[in-house]
Amino acid sequence: MLSIKNLHAKIEDNQILNGLNLEVKAGEVHAIMGPNGSGKSTLASVLAGREEFEVTEGTVDYLGKNLLELAPEERAREGVFLAFQYPVEIPGVSTINFMKTAVNQVREGRGQAPLDAVSFLSLMKEKMKLVEIDQSLLNRSLNEGFSGGEKKRNEIFQMAMLEPKLAILDETDSGLDIDALRIVANGVNKLRDKNKAIIVVTHYQRLLEYIVPDFVHVLYKGKIVKSGTKDLALELEAKGYDWIKDEVAVV
Amino acid sequence: MSTLTETTPLLADILASIKPGAGLRADALATLEQLGLPGSKSEEYKFTPITRVLEKNFSFSDGNHETNISNIGKFLIPDLEGNILVFINGIFSEELSTYNHEELHIKPIDGKEKGFASLADFKSDALVAWNTAAWTSGVSLDVSANTEVHKPVILHYINDTTHSAAKSFTRNIIRLGKSSKLTVVEKQDTIGTHAGFSNVVTEGFIESNAELHLYSIQADGGKRFHFGQTTIWQDRNSRVNTFTLTLDGKLIRNNLQLILDGEGCESHMNGLYILQGDTLADNHTVVDHRKPNANSNELYKGVIDGNAKGVFNGKIYVRPDAQKTNAFQSNRNILLSDKATVNTKPQLEIWADDVKCSHGCTTGQLDEEAMFYLQARGISKVTARAMMLYAFAGEVLNTVDSGPLRNYFDSMISERLHKNF
Numbered sequence: 001m002l003s004i005k006n007l008h009a010k011i012e013d014n015q016i017l018n019g020l021n022l023e024v025k026a027g028e029v030h031a032i033m034g035p036n037g038s039g040k041s042t043l044a045s046v047l048a049g050r051e052e053f054e055v056t057e058g059t060v061d062y063l064g065k066n067l068l069e070l071a072p073e074e075r076a077r078e079g080v081f082l083a084f085q086y087p088v089e090i091p092g093v094s095t096i097n098f099m100k101t102a103v104n105q106v107r108e109g110r111g112q113a114p115l116d117a118v119s120f121l122s123l124m125k126e127k128m129k130l131v132e133i134d135q136s137l138l139n140r141s142l143n144e145g146f147s148g149g150e151k152k153r154n155e156i157f158q159m160a161m162l163e164p165k166l167a168i169l170d171e172t173d174s175g176l177d178i179d180a181l182r183i184v185a186n187g188v189n190k191l192r193d194k195n196k197a198i199i200v201v202t203h204y205q206r207l208l209e210y211i212v213p214d215f216v217h218v219l220y221k222g223k224i225v226k227s228g229t230k231d232l233a234l235e236l237e238a239k240g241y242d243w244i245k246d247e248v249a250v251v
Numbered sequence: 252m253s254t255l256t257e258t259t260p261l262l263a264d265i266l267a268s269i270k271p272g273a274g275l276r277a278d279a280l281a282t283l284e285q286l287g288l289p290g291s292k293s294e295e296y297k298f299t300p301i302t303r304v305l306e307k308n309f310s311f312s313d314g315n316h317e318t319n320i321s322n323i324g325k326f327l328i329p330d331l332e333g334n335i336l337v338f339i340n341g342i343f344s345e346e347l348s349t350y351n352h353e354e355l356h357i358k359p360i361d362g363k364e365k366g367f368a369s370l371a372d373f374k375s376d377a378l379v380a381w382n383t384a385a386w387t388s389g390v391s392l393d394v395s396a397n398t399e400v401h402k403p404v405i406l407h408y409i410n411d412t413t414h415s416a417a418k419s420f421t422r423n424i425i426r427l428g429k430s431s432k433l434t435v436v437e438k439q440d441t442i443g444t445h446a447g448f449s450n451v452v453t454e455g456f457i458e459s460n461a462e463l464h465l466y467s468i469q470a471d472g473g474k475r476f477h478f479g480q481t482t483i484w485q486d487r488n489s490r491v492n493t494f495t496l497t498l499d500g501k502l503i504r505n506n507l508q509l510i511l512d513g514e515g516c517e518s519h520m521n522g523l524y525i526l527q528g529d530t531l532a533d534n535h536t537v538v539d540h541r542k543p544n545a546n547s548n549e550l551y552k553g554v555i556d557g558n559a560k561g562v563f564n565g566k567i568y569v570r571p572d573a574q575k576t577n578a579f580q581s582n583r584n585i586l587l588s589d590k591a592t593v594n595t596k597p598q599l600e601i602w603a604d605d606v607k608c609s610h611g612c613t614t615g616q617l618d619e620e621a622m623f624y625l626q627a628r629g630i631s632k633v634t635a636r637a638m639m640l641y642a643f644a645g646e647v648l649n650t651v652d653s654g655p656l657r658n659y660f661d662s663m664i665s666e667r668l669h670k671n672f
Contacts, residue, residue, distance in 0.1 A: 072623060073635075075627075088624040090639070092643065092646060097672065098625070098638070101638070105630050105634065106628075109629060
């Protein structure tokens with residue numbers, strides 16, 4: 001589904017990704033871990049199409065398409081979804097209107113007819129249950145005044161509504177207490193199926209107890225330096241990142 | 252010759268265009284001659300070169316071409332039933348106007364009304380002096396005490412520029428008796444493609460416990476050059492809400508002044524300017540708190556594209572007697588192009604010590620992070636931009652009660668912002 005080869009990216013004059021390779025197949029869950037500043041969020045941003053990052057080398061193939069050539073909205077319509085680390089507050093834009101516009105523009109991009117008001121509301125009700133999000137929250141301006149947990153739940157709600165093929169969760173666990181974490185993880189797990197892939201970007205192993213990955217990769221200095229199974233995450237949790245840094249230094 | 256004022260060919264042209272009058276008119280003419288027109292160093296017209304611009308576009312001594320408008324249907328606000336008052340090139344047209352004579356006392360103005368020229372100070376502003384010397388027509392609107400006028404009064408200021416540039420000088424007085432209520436809508440319209448100038452001075456007297464809603468719609472798409480001075484005096488417990496929407500025009504200068512001269516007054520001044528092309532819109536507002544326990548709240552927002560220019564100046568005075576005043580002001584702007592500009596200046600002068608006052612002004616671009624967030628959900632850039640701008644404008648639009656007028660504002664704003672969601 002996703003094939004990243006030799007990806008280099010920079011922001012302003014800071015080179016952040018330095019030849020990253022990653023293969024993700026449908027049905028798989030990959031965790032990207034790594035110390036602060038290793039390039040985890042940059043990878044997520046580059047895949048979603050954030051303009052500040054400049055790709056200087058390498059390719060990203062997504063379902064046979066050159067992902068890097070697509071505008072952010074085109075990527076979303078092709079099924080790429082980024083759950084933001086810091087969801088943006090947008091005063092004056094109601095969450096429901098936003099969601100309806102997004103769903104219908106994505107549907108249009110996929111050659112589907114727009115949902116009428118009734119179908120949209122029933123779809124929304126169904127997905128709201130999934131992430132235990134309250135209607136009153138959705139009546140408010142997008143993310144405005146939401147708690148950290150509410151914002152993250154809203155991200156997963158949007159993911160459920162848009163039914164992506166490839167979901168990238170950028171530090172979705174940060175700032176969540178254990179209950180909120182469980183709700184968010186449950187929401188994600190209900191969306192797992194053999195046709196979808198998920199990339200979980202996280203600093204801690206905690207989230208991976210709930211969203212169990214098929215593969216764990218360690219990102220360091222803009223490259224994947226180690227890959228393994230979920231046991232690698234446990235090892236990182238126990239030993240920290242220093243041994244990885246030492247290993248890389250030896251090489 | 253100082254650059255504060257100018258003795259330009261324009262001034263000579265204007266002076267030649269005014270028929271000598273007696274009393275106030277003569278006084279105002281002498282003041283205009285003495286003041287001269289605002290020059291490039293004039294503090295009040297620093298960003299709005301009205302003298303230079305008028306000189307380039309008008310010859311006032313030429314007078315107006317004859318006009319024969321017989322139908323104003325296309326200018327009416329959809330679904331809004333109102334008392335329609337029509338001015339063509341500054342002349343009140345009884346023929347085209349339709350209004351209820353029972354709730355409203357409407358008379359052509361004659362300059363002898365009580366309080367005439369007592370609020371709009373012609374000694375300090377040449378443009379007001381010009382109007383006071385040269386006004387051709389206008390109305391006196393009088394609402395009796397304890398009367399609620401159910402249908403709004405809609406003033407259509409139409410310039411007919413079919414054959415040549417049109418110039419109009421209008422003068423109104425609005426008087427609301429105790430505990431009365433009135434809504435007034437001012438709307439600029441233009442026929443023809445030549446330039447049109449309007450100089451409108453309106454004075455309002457709002458007696459105790461009365462309520463005035465005043466809406467101004469400046470969106471006629473014509474080559475409109477406009478100067479407006481609206482000064483409203485408020486007695487105790489009265490309420491005044493204003494909303495000024497500016498979408499079009501070459502040069503629009505709105506002076507809006509509220510004088511809160513009784514305890515317990517409440518005033519809301521709202522403005523929205525969404526500009527493109529080479530429009531210049533200048534809102535100069537004054538809120539003058541003279542008595543205690545009054546509240547004022549001012550919100551002006553602008554979206555400026557193309558080569559357009561926005562100017563905002565908001566003065567708040569809190570006089571020594573005006574303890575327990577709450578006065579808030581906010582001016583926020585979004586610039587959409589490199590050539591769009593805005594000049595914003597809050598001016599607070601506070602003599603009382605037990606007051607709550609705040610002001611803030613911001614100017615920026617569309618929030619890139621928010622744009623990316625919307626696009627990352629599959630929303631096109633064009634739609635995302637419209638959503639953000641509509642939300643920005645919505646804060647001001649939401650101050651208008653629902654109904655045909657709100658719908659009309661909404662449709663104009665939506666069209667301007669290419670709302671497609």
